[in-house]
Amino acid sequence: MALAVMLLDGASFHGGCCRHRALLSFLGPLLSNSKSYSSYRRPGAEPKKKLSWQNVDFSFKKSIDHLKTQLSLLKEESKDFLQGPGGHALRQHVLEQTRVLWQFRSQEDLNKWVISSDVEIGGKSKAYIKLGRNNQAALLYGTLNTEVPRDGETKYSGYCSMRSKPAVGSFNRKKYYDWSNFNTLYLRVRGDGRPWMVNIYTDPYFSHQKDDLYSYFMFTRGGPYWEEIKIPFSKFFFSSRGRVQDNQHPVWLDKVRTLGFTIGDKVDGPFQLEIDFIGLLNDRAHTEEFAYETYDKNTPV
Amino acid sequence: MTPQAKLIFTTSLLLGTTVTISSNHWVTAWAGLEINTLAILPLIAKSHHPRAIEAATKYFLTQATASALLLFSSMTNAWFTGQWDITQLAHPTSCLILTSAIAMKLGLVPFHFWFPEVLQGAPLITALLLSTVMKFPPMSLLLMTSPSLNPTLLTCMAIFSIALGGWMGLNQTQVRKILAFSSITHLGWMAIILSYNPKLTLLNLYLYITMTAAVFLTLNSMKTTKLSTLMTAWTKAPALSATLLLTMLSLAGLPPLTGFLPKWMIIQELTKQNMAAAATMISLLSLLSLFFYLRLAYCATITLPPHTTNHMKQWHINHPTNTSIAILTITSITLLPISPMISTII
Numbered sequence: 001m002a003l004a005v006m007l008l009d010g011a012s013f014h015g016g017c018c019r020h021r022a023l024l025s026f027l028g029p030l031l032s033n034s035k036s037y038s039s040y041r042r043p044g045a046e047p048k049k050k051l052s053w054q055n056v057d058f059s060f061k062k063s064i065d066h067l068k069t070q071l072s073l074l075k076e077e078s079k080d081f082l083q084g085p086g087g088h089a090l091r092q093h094v095l096e097q098t099r100v101l102w103q104f105r106s107q108e109d110l111n112k113w114v115i116s117s118d119v120e121i122g123g124k125s126k127a128y129i130k131l132g133r134n135n136q137a138a139l140l141y142g143t144l145n146t147e148v149p150r151d152g153e154t155k156y157s158g159y160c161s162m163r164s165k166p167a168v169g170s171f172n173r174k175k176y177y178d179w180s181n182f183n184t185l186y187l188r189v190r191g192d193g194r195p196w197m198v199n200i201y202t203d204p205y206f207s208h209q210k211d212d213l214y215s216y217f218m219f220t221r222g223g224p225y226w227e228e229i230k231i232p233f234s235k236f237f238f239s240s241r242g243r244v245q246d247n248q249h250p251v252w253l254d255k256v257r258t259l260g261f262t263i264g265d266k267v268d269g270p271f272q273l274e275i276d277f278i279g280l281l282n283d284r285a286h287t288e289e290f291a292y293e294t295y296d297k298n299t300p301v
Numbered sequence: 302m303t304p305q306a307k308l309i310f311t312t313s314l315l316l317g318t319t320v321t322i323s324s325n326h327w328v329t330a331w332a333g334l335e336i337n338t339l340a341i342l343p344l345i346a347k348s349h350h351p352r353a354i355e356a357a358t359k360y361f362l363t364q365a366t367a368s369a370l371l372l373f374s375s376m377t378n379a380w381f382t383g384q385w386d387i388t389q390l391a392h393p394t395s396c397l398i399l400t401s402a403i404a405m406k407l408g409l410v411p412f413h414f415w416f417p418e419v420l421q422g423a424p425l426i427t428a429l430l431l432s433t434v435m436k437f438p439p440m441s442l443l444l445m446t447s448p449s450l451n452p453t454l455l456t457c458m459a460i461f462s463i464a465l466g467g468w469m470g471l472n473q474t475q476v477r478k479i480l481a482f483s484s485i486t487h488l489g490w491m492a493i494i495l496s497y498n499p500k501l502t503l504l505n506l507y508l509y510i511t512m513t514a515a516v517f518l519t520l521n522s523m524k525t526t527k528l529s530t531l532m533t534a535w536t537k538a539p540a541l542s543a544t545l546l547l548t549m550l551s552l553a554g555l556p557p558l559t560g561f562l563p564k565w566m567i568i569q570e571l572t573k574q575n576m577a578a579a580a581t582m583i584s585l586l587s588l589l590s591l592f593f594y595l596r597l598a599y600c601a602t603i604t605l606p607p608h609t610t611n612h613m614k615q616w617h618i619n620h621p622t623n624t625s626i627a628i629l630t631i632t633s634i635t636l637l638p639i640s641p642m643i644s645t646i647i
Contacts (some may be wrong), residue, residue, distance in 0.1 A: 090596065093474060094529060095607065163609045178474060181529050183611070202351075205418070206358060209351050249350045254421070254475055287613050296304065 073170035103277035104138035117160040122149030127160035141272040163260035179253040182280035190274040191220020203257035211241040214251040250290040302494040313340035321438035323343035327375030349426035356422025368547035374398035406439040410461040417481040450497035462489030467589025515629035524614040533610035546602040553594035559636040
C-alpha cells in the first residue's frame, strides 16, 4: 500500500500533470492507513489501534513452540480416539446416566467461561466472575442497568451473560460435545431469585444459521440453600437472533458447542448467581420428546 | 409431506436414475444426475430442522460441483475427440477429471467429507435412498467408462476409502454416520476392482444395496438412530434384532454370509492381476470396519442393557414388520451357497 503511494508520488513528480495529482488525492483515503476512515464504531467498542494483520508475529521459535503444542494436542486426541467415543470406553458411553460437564473449583475452571454484558453495545451493566467461598463454586455477580445507550438505533439494553468457551482441538479445529445419551441438564446453583436464561449454541456449518439458539429459563430461589435445577432438553425452544421462531423443533444434542447463562429480566439492580457444577442427566422418567407444537402440521387429506 | 409431492419426488428420482443409466450422450447423463440431485433435496430437508437444511445444502453444493466437473470432462473430451459418446472417453485428462467427479458424487476419499453429515441430517428412509439409489447413476457411468480410467488413481482412492471408512467409523455413536462410513468402505471395494473386472463392481453394488436396504429398513421399523436406543430395541421385536445382527455381520463380509461373496471374488481377481499387496492391504483394513459392525451387532442383540428405554417411539404399538425387510434380510444372509449361479448371472 505504501509502495503504491510512493509510486504514485513518483508518477506525479515525473509526469507533472495535475491529472496524476487528482488521481492521488482521489485514491488517498483508500491507500492510507484506514484508522481515520474506519467504519462506524459502536459506542461501547474500543477504537482499533492495530489492525489484525499487523499483529502477526514472524518469530520462528514461537511458531515451533506452537507447532509442538498442537502436535501434543493431536497425540492426546489420537489416544482418546483409541479409547472410544468421547475418550472413554464404549461401555461408559452406553451405561452412563450422569456426567459432570463443568465444575468450578479453581481459576482454570473459571477461565473456561467468558463473561459479557451490554457494555459491548454501550450499556452500563457490570458483570464479574470469581471463585466463591472455599473455592467450591463460581460466583457470577454484577449490576444490571437497563439504561439504553444513546446511539439512535438501540431500543433495549440490560443484559449480562456467561458463556462457555467453545472447545478447540488440535490445529484450531472445532470440537463439539456429544450429549445425545442424555435428556436433562442438571445445575446446582444458588441464585438470588432472578430468572436466568440457559442457552445452547450448536454452531452450525453455514453462516445463515449462526444466530440460531436454543433457550429455556432457569428460575432461581433466593434462599441460602443450594438448588438442584433439572431442565429437560425437550423444553428448549428455538430462537434466531433473539426472536422465537414459528417452526419449532427439538435441539439435536449430537453437536453442541457452547452453553450460556443470560440475565435480562428488565430489572435494574444487582444480581448474583453461584454455580457449583453443571452436569447432564439421563432422566429415565422423562419421556417427553418435545414440548412445543406437537400437533400434526400437515394433516393428510 | 403431501403424498402428491412425495410421488413427484420419488418419480423424479427414478426418472433421473433411468435417464443416466440408459444414456449414451454425456449431456443426457448429466441431465439425469441433475434431476436426481434436485429431486432428493426436498426429501432430505423434509423436516425443516436446521441440521436437515444444512445436510441438504451440503449435498447440493457437492453434487452440483461434481456435475459441473463431469460436464467439463465430457466437454474437454468432445473438444479433443469430436464426439460426446460416453463409452468413447479417450483423452486422459478427461478421464482424470471424470474420475474425480464421480468420486465426489459417490463419496470416495478424498471427496467423502459431505457424506456422513448429509446422512446424519436426513431421515432414515432418505438416508437409505442416498446410500442405494443415488449410487446407481454414477456407478453406471464408471462402468461405461471403465476401460479408459486410470487404475492407479482408482486403486489409491479405493485403498484410502477403505482405510478412512474403517478408521473414522470406529468411534461413532450415531448409527446413520456409521452406515455412511460403511458405505464409503464398500465404495472403496467397488472402485478397486473396476479397472480389472467391472462385473465384480456391479455384483458388489447389488449386494451392498441389498444389505444396506435391509439394515436401514430394520432400523426404521425400530425407530433408532443412536447406539443407546439400539440397545433397548430388542424389547419390541427380538427377532428383528437377531436378523439385524446377521445383516451387520454380512455387511462386514464374514463367511458364510452373503457379504463375503463380493470380497472373496474381488480379492481373487486382484491376486490374479498381480495386485496381491493391494488385496492384503484392503483385507486388513476391512478389519477396522468389522470392529464397528461387531459393535453395532453387540449393541443391538448380544448385550442386554441394564435399563429400560425412555425413547417414546419405541413404546408405541409397532406395525407388523414389512415383507420387504424379510425378503431383503434373507437375501443378504443366505446367498453365499449359490454364488456360482450369481457369478454367471452378473
